[in-house]
Amino acid sequence: MKINLPDKLYYSIGEVAKAFDVNTSLIRYWEQEFPIIKPKKNRKGNRYFTPEDIKNLQMIYHLVKEKGYTLDGARVALTTNSRISETITIIDRLEFVKAELLKLKESLGDRDSEE
Secondary structure, eight states, rough: OOOOOOOSSEEHHHHHHHHSSOOOHHHHHHHHHOOOOOEEEOTTTOOEHHHHHHHHHHHHHHIISOOOHHHHHEEEHHOOOOOOOHHHHHHHHHHHHHHHHHHHHHHHHHHHOOO
């Protein structure tokens, strides 16, 4: 899943939840379940996620939502497999290439119908 967030130092929980298309409660739950997610908190307790947190959330999302891992399984995979991040990067690139190819195919189809 490609996450579209602007380049910033910190993201609110609402921005993160919207980017992943999940509820804020799920983000808070994952924060409790996965020690690698450590958002900064202000005096009011508002969470601010760093790009590193986003990367970790993306790995968790990939394992749990896309691959169907249990939370325990995802925890084990995160601690034993450092290639997950690499795999997610490759998947994102492939999804981008696929989208570009579909655009190209569509534009070529439009050209054929004009002739």
